[in-house]
Amino acid sequence: MRLIPFVGPFRGPTRGPMRGPMRGFAGGFIGCLVSAQVVAEPVFFQHRVADPLNLLAAIPALSSPHSKGIQVQVAASYVNVFSGGVGNRAENEDLLVMDGEIGQIELRAQVALSECYSFGFDSRFISHSGGSFDEEINAWHQFFNLPDAMRELSPYDSLNYFFSSNAVVNANVDEFSDQQTRLETAQQALGDVWLSVQRPLNCSPSRTGRQNPTGHVRLGVKLPLDSITDGVSAWASGGQAAVFADWHASPYHLNDNARITTTAGVSYSGEWADRFEALPARRVLGYGAVVFDYRWNPTWQSVVQLDIRSPTFHSELTEIGNWGAQIHVGARVALAAHHQVEFSISEDAAIDTAPDIGVRIAYSYTP
Numbered sequence: 001m002r003l004i005p006f007v008g009p010f011r012g013p014t015r016g017p018m019r020g021p022m023r024g025f026a027g028g029f030i031g032c033l034v035s036a037q038v039v040a041e042p043v044f045f046q047h048r049v050a051d052p053l054n055l056l057a058a059i060p061a062l063s064s065p066h067s068k069g070i071q072v073q074v075a076a077s078y079v080n081v082f083s084g085g086v087g088n089r090a091e092n093e094d095l096l097v098m099d100g101e102i103g104q105i106e107l108r109a110q111v112a113l114s115e116c117y118s119f120g121f122d123s124r125f126i127s128h129s130g131g132s133f134d135e136e137i138n139a140w141h142q143f144f145n146l147p148d149a150m151r152e153l154s155p156y157d158s159l160n161y162f163f164s165s166n167a168v169v170n171a172n173v174d175e176f177s178d179q180q181t182r183l184e185t186a187q188q189a190l191g192d193v194w195l196s197v198q199r200p201l202n203c204s205p206s207r208t209g210r211q212n213p214t215g216h217v218r219l220g221v222k223l224p225l226d227s228i229t230d231g232v233s234a235w236a237s238g239g240q241a242a243v244f245a246d247w248h249a250s251p252y253h254l255n256d257n258a259r260i261t262t263t264a265g266v267s268y269s270g271e272w273a274d275r276f277e278a279l280p281a282r283r284v285l286g287y288g289a290v291v292f293d294y295r296w297n298p299t300w301q302s303v304v305q306l307d308i309r310s311p312t313f314h315s316e317l318t319e320i321g322n323w324g325a326q327i328h329v330g331a332r333v334a335l336a337a338h339h340q341v342e343f344s345i346s347e348d349a350a351i352d353t354a355p356d357i358g359v360r361i362a363y364s365y366t367p
């Protein structure tokens with residue numbers, strides 16, 4: 001793959017007396033931390049942090065351990081993307097430009113149906129924009145001498161997503177606007193709905209669902225919201241229904257404080273929406289992750305997670321045609337019994353296969 005400057009036809013638009021109460025609040029917050037319970041069994045960062053095209057693929061957020069009652073999580077995430085290039089596929093060239101920022105508000109819930117089964121719901125609000133952090137992120141890359149895909153050659157804070165699988169024959173990218181594989185104006189919309197059923201592998205009436213040394217399995221479906229509601233943004237849903245299945249291992253304890261957990265899964269998707277007919281999408285996708293966490297005390301837990309996915313499209317482009325890997329580093333804090341806050345930052349572990357940088361914060365209630 002050879003990188004191209006994002007100028008010329010790819011140029012996108014630019015955007016351009018409280019002392020007493022505060023002391024009481026601080027004291028209450030510290031007291032809450034002191035009385036916090038030990039954080040729950042380690043769970044993955046349950047997110048879908050991806051670039052615009054891979055965000056449309058049928059790769060679900062990772063599951064959480066089986067629990068009684070109702071688990072709820074609300075999260076907000078932000079990623080900055082800047083990548084693209086030209087890759088040879090058959091006689092034609094694949095052309096890709098991804099320059100923008102993605103914000104997500106996530107809502108998920110898991111409801112225990114019985115001792116052994118639980119039902120999961122996951123959806124999100126997705127926003128695509130030019131953002132406002134390109135210059136700072138470029139400075140970050142320059143300071144640490146990190147690959148930057150010639151970011152300085154493109155206008156800062158611009159929004160430009162474009163893909164063509166016929167770039168040599170049709171050099172004028174404006175000809176592809178009717179296929180809606182290009183985006184230059186900010187969009188906000190609801191994403192797809194993910195539903196699932198989960199079961200610990202060794203669960204039985206005589207064993208609680210929490211005792212699952214062999215882990216749990218999850219089966220689910222992705223429902224394309226734009227097939228139900230007209231007018232949903234093209235870049236919030238690929239328009240394809242999908243089914244998925246995955247296995248979540250129980251933690252392996254390295255010692256009293258350190259643990260490792262893994263997961264792996266596969267998904268199969270149907271036909272994409274007509275507006276994405278130019279995308280050479282793969283029907284079968286694989287995904288997985290490994291997480292290491294260390295409990296420093298009953299309140300704080302450090303987390304390092306590596307996400308892996310299979311190629312999402314038939315393409316020579318690194319961004320969508322190669323195996324992808326992204327690393328997340330963060331912490332989980334127990335605010336009180338059953339209440340946790342987690343925060344993380346992410347980078348592409350395999351260059352150009354994931355967003356440049358991402359941040360996420362989430363609140364979780366676990367019975």
